[in-house]
Amino acid sequence: MTLPIDEVDEPLRSVKLAEIRGIVAPRVHPIGRYRRRAYEHLEPTTARCHHRSHDAPAIECTCGFHAVRHVDQLPEVTTVVADSVVLDVELSGTVVEHEHGYRAEQQSVLGVRFPAACSWCGAEATRVVAGRIWRSSCARCLTGARRGRAMTRADATARLGVDVVFDRLPTERRRHHVLGSLRAIGMLGLALLPLLLLGRADASKVTAAAMVAVVLCSAVWCAATVLARSIRPHRSFFVAQSGCLFAASLLLMAATP
Ligand SMILES: [Zn+2]
Numbered sequence: 001m002t003l004p005i006d007e008v009d010e011p012l013r014s015v016k017l018a019e020i021r022g023i024v025a026p027r028v029h030p031i032g033r034y035r036r037r038a039y040e041h042l043e044p045t046t047a048r049c050h051h052r053s054h055d056a057p058a059i060e061c062t063c064g065f066h067a068v069r070h071v072d073q074l075p076e077v078t079t080v081v082a083d084s085v086v087l088d089v090e091l092s093g094t095v096v097e098h099e100h101g102y103r104a105e106q107q108s109v110l111g112v113r114f115p116a117a118c119s120w121c122g123a124e125a126t127r128v129v130a131g132r133i134w135r136s137s138c139a140r141c142l143t144g145a146r147r148g149r150a151m152t153r154a155d156a157t158a159r160l161g162v163d164v165v166f167d168r169l170p171t172e173r174r175r176h177h178v179l180g181s182l183r184a185i186g187m188l189g190l191a192l193l194p195l196l197l198l199g200r201a202d203a204s205k206v207t208a209a210a211m212v213a214v215v216l217c218s219a220v221w222c223a224a225t226v227l228a229r230s231i232r233p234h235r236s237f238f239v240a241q242s243g244c245l246f247a248a249s250l251l252l253m254a255a256t257p
């Protein structure tokens with residue numbers, strides 16, 4: 001539901017989910033559909049619409065910088081993924097107010113809140129570990145390569161250029177992991193169907209071997225989905241399983257007279 005569109009005189013404090021990626025040049029990435037484009041987090045930024053040629057945010061569009069008022073509202077508007085951080089942002093310029101949050105023309109990142117719980121064991125975190133995804137860690141879990149990439153809160157603040165704190169943040173819901181796992185098992189079942197049907201067709205040994213290989217691949221992606229620590233890679237695994245299903249269907253069609 002869309003509520004008023006407004007010019008904001010005073011900058012509006014709000015929060016949003018994101019993730020920090022990269023060791024050499026860390027960037028702040030939005031999570032969700034637009035996660036491929038990093039946020040400029042050191043300077044105030046003006047939103048651009050990636051769909052149409054109008055100023056963002058437009059009332060009839062979805063463009064603009066999205067944010068909500070309170071951390072507790074984040075699970076209502078987006079899927080919380082493990083190891084996400086919360087950005088404290090200041091919105092300004094034109095702001096569209098929705099039932100659950102805002103879309104704004106300008107955004108400045110004021111700070112980054114990392115989960116107060118260690119990503120690996122859930123104990124109280126005291127360090128931030130840089131990596132493909134930056135994570136919170138307790139002292140006990142700083143083993144191996146992690147130790148060399150670990151930073152204090154002050155070091156992480158210096159490295160990112162904005163204030164870093166630890167905070168109790170919404171966590172990934174178990175339900176999403178269960179649903180992702182059930183979907184993966186369903187995809188494996190669908191990939192098994194062509195294999196069973198191939199048994200009735202007069203397929204060559206090469207086709208049969210290829211089909212078995214494809215189904216095994218689907219089983220591997222299914223296991224990876226079920227065993228994943230977070231739902232973050234689930235979408236990529238689903239695409240891989242879809243590819244396996246497509247390949248299995250092609251093999252069945254080729255073998256069926
Ligand atoms: Zn737009």
Ligand SMILES: [Zn+2]
Pocket residue numbers: 118119120121122123137138139140141
């Ligand atoms: Zn730990």
